[in-house]
Amino acid sequence: MNIADADRLRGDYLKRLDAAMRNVPHGVAAEIRGGILEELQGLDAAATAARIAQLGDPEAVAREAQDEAPVLVAPVAVPTPVPPPAAAPTVRNAPATSTRGFAIAAALTLSVGGIVLPFAGWVVGVVLVCFSSLWRAWEKAVAIIVPFVALIAIGGAGLLAFQAAPGGAMGTSTGSGEFSAPVNNPLLPATYDLVWSGLVVVGILLIPASGLWLLWRLRRRPHAPRT
Numbered sequence: 001m002n003i004a005d006a007d008r009l010r011g012d013y014l015k016r017l018d019a020a021m022r023n024v025p026h027g028v029a030a031e032i033r034g035g036i037l038e039e040l041q042g043l044d045a046a047a048t049a050a051r052i053a054q055l056g057d058p059e060a061v062a063r064e065a066q067d068e069a070p071v072l073v074a075p076v077a078v079p080t081p082v083p084p085p086a087a088a089p090t091v092r093n094a095p096a097t098s099t100r101g102f103a104i105a106a107a108l109t110l111s112v113g114g115i116v117l118p119f120a121g122w123v124v125g126v127v128l129v130c131f132s133s134l135w136r137a138w139e140k141a142v143a144i145i146v147p148f149v150a151l152i153a154i155g156g157a158g159l160l161a162f163q164a165a166p167g168g169a170m171g172t173s174t175g176s177g178e179f180s181a182p183v184n185n186p187l188l189p190a191t192y193d194l195v196w197s198g199l200v201v202v203g204i205l206l207i208p209a210s211g212l213w214l215l216w217r218l219r220r221r222p223h224a225p226r227t
Helices: 003-020 028-042 045-055 058-068 100-116 119-133 137-164 191-218
Strands: none
Touching: 003 028, 003 045, 003 058, 028 045, 028 058, 100 119, 100 191, 119 137, 119 191, 137 191
């Protein structure tokens, strides 16, 4: 064998080696190929064939290089998406009409407002009670309407009793079928006395009692009741 045969053997082996190491990292493959080329360089055909036989099949050389090759590419860390921070809930201040302080002030105004400022003070208390949301509708109606109903009942009962009394407002009948003029009995109260007494009872007792009743209904009720 001459030098041409040695070059042919060396070239064929290197081509097979390049094909076998196509999956080996480039730097490792180039280093192995350069080392083998350096060992085969300058040998005659017989020595080249003998050395190729010692090196072994190119596929085996490639597998060994693949097993010993270091990991050149580090795994790419996938960033975990971070959700945006949740918006803080908006705290809305409760309306003044839903507070216990407003309700207490409304009940007290209803109770004593008419004493401090006759009638007008009571009207202001009625308005405040109607605006408060801590009472049910029927509770407001009871506190506002009951004093009027009591006033009408007291005045009506007194008027009926006055007319039914002897010598009352109806007068007496004469023998000719005509009624004589009503005779004032000093022992019986006049109509205006009954009305005034009813107003006093309603203004001093029932209206303050209605406001106190609302305060009693307000106990242990920090929030507006369900309808």
